[in-house]
Amino acid sequence: MTDLATAPDATGASKPDTRPARPFFSSGPCAKPPGWNAAGLATDSLGRSHRSKLGKQRLAHCIALMRELLRLPDTHRIGIVPGSDTGAFEMAMWTMLGARPVTALAWESFGEGWVTDAVKQLRIDPTVIRADYGALPDLAQVDWSHDVLFTWNGTTSGVRVPDAEWIPADREGLSFADATSGVFAYDIDWGKIDVATFSWQKVLGGEGAHGVLILGPRAVERLESYTPAWPLPKVFRLVAKGKLAEGVFAGETINTPSMLAVEDAIWALEWARDLGPDGLIARSDANAAALDRIVGERPWLGHLATDPATRSRTSVCLTVEGADEALIKRMAKLLEEEGAAFDVAGYRDAPPGLRIWCGATVDTADIEALGPWLDWAYAAARAA
Numbered sequence: 001m002t003d004l005a006t007a008p009d010a011t012g013a014s015k016p017d018t019r020p021a022r023p024f025f026s027s028g029p030c031a032k033p034p035g036w037n038a039a040g041l042a043t044d045s046l047g048r049s050h051r052s053k054l055g056k057q058r059l060a061h062c063i064a065l066m067r068e069l070l071r072l073p074d075t076h077r078i079g080i081v082p083g084s085d086t087g088a089f090e091m092a093m094w095t096m097l098g099a100r101p102v103t104a105l106a107w108e109s110f111g112e113g114w115v116t117d118a119v120k121q122l123r124i125d126p127t128v129i130r131a132d133y134g135a136l137p138d139l140a141q142v143d144w145s146h147d148v149l150f151t152w153n154g155t156t157s158g159v160r161v162p163d164a165e166w167i168p169a170d171r172e173g174l175s176f177a178d179a180t181s182g183v184f185a186y187d188i189d190w191g192k193i194d195v196a197t198f199s200w201q202k203v204l205g206g207e208g209a210h211g212v213l214i215l216g217p218r219a220v221e222r223l224e225s226y227t228p229a230w231p232l233p234k235v236f237r238l239v240a241k242g243k244l245a246e247g248v249f250a251g252e253t254i255n256t257p258s259m260l261a262v263e264d265a266i267w268a269l270e271w272a273r274d275l276g277p278d279g280l281i282a283r284s285d286a287n288a289a290a291l292d293r294i295v296g297e298r299p300w301l302g303h304l305a306t307d308p309a310t311r312s313r314t315s316v317c318l319t320v321e322g323a324d325e326a327l328i329k330r331m332a333k334l335l336e337e338e339g340a341a342f343d344v345a346g347y348r349d350a351p352p353g354l355r356i357w358c359g360a361t362v363d364t365a366d367i368e369a370l371g372p373w374l375d376w377a378y379a380a381a382r383a384a
């Protein structure tokens with residue numbers, strides 16, 4: 001933390017003495033891991049073919065590290081695909097949906113985006129089960145003879161699924177989890193997941209550009225036995241001559257990847273490997289607990305996610321008493337100008353509020369240092 005002189009500002013509100021050392025609380029791209037420095041990245045693979053021995057080795061190393069840290073069983077494949085999490089999830093939807101009825105769960109902006117694409121682009125008329133911002137839909141309503149689309153952690157409302165207990169082991173349909181702000185922060189029961197996607201920019205603090213696609217055996221079976229009615233662009237094609245393109249899951253990417261983004265992801269994954277999967281989860285948990293204490297101490301702050309059992313421990317969304325969009329904007333601007341907190345305004349489609357990233361790359365001391373700055377910004381923004 002950085003020491004500051006305590007001084008009332010123009011509005012009369014006193015500025016706290018210390019500010020977060022790394023004031024990066026964006027929910028994506030998220031804070032780089034502690035100690036990260038661009039000069040620390042390996043660069044031998046840059047300026048080389050991604051199909052060279054070295055390029056393939058680095059891609060395979062990245063995949064192996066992800067597998068280890070996700071505790072992904074051998075039954076599941078994991079590969080790097082274009083287009084960040086959106087690319088990976090769209091690829092799954094476009095290649096596998098249409099074989100059976102679909103249910104889509106939506107309780108915030110990103111889940112709603114998958115509904116829109118299923119309805120307007122794929123025209124598959126899904127059953128949609130919705131909940132308002134702050135709540136989770138009734139998971140018991142899901143008909144598992146359908147393929148089911150859901151978001152593991154709703155980044156824009158701070159509501160997540162509690163676990164995978166609600167997904168039956170003997171489901172007929174496939175489970176599709178957009179898990180981009182959930183992986184590396186929660187233990188995932190992979191036996192219940194047929195398709196999962198994420199991008200490095202969230203809990204790892206990596207870069208966008210590439211998505212990660214995880215496929216269970218039933219998803220592979222679907223890909224090899226079903227051809228969608230619609231055309232597929234080359235970047236979505238996972239099957240050649242009726243067989244899964246296995247190379248994608250060994251580092252032979254469909255098209256040219258950014259090896260800089262890959263090296264950056266490797267740096268983050270090697271940092272994460274030293275902590276281990278439980279260590280990563282523990283860092284998110286500690287951050288979320290620190291933020292929860294801040295909320296508990298302030299009557300004007302609250303959680304948008306009403307049920308603690310389904311409250312996010314990564315993208316924590318907060319309500320601010322009496323706040324409208326303009327007040328939140330002023331608070332976020334004041335915090336940014338002070339270098340005390342960047343990117344803490346809630347998502348544009350969510351109810352006006354704050355959103356504080358609590359993933360593993362954030363240090364708990366920085367969350368703790370944020371509390372007094374929120375007091376200051378609230379007072380200053382209201383006085384302005």
Ligand SMILES: Cc1ncc(COP(=O)(O)O)c(C=O)c1O
Nearest residue numbers: 028084085086110155178180199
């Ligand atoms: C739940 C969820 N899905 C999808 C996305 C889109 O991710 P990307 O920009 O990596 O494609 C995000 C990004 O914030 C997200 O939080």
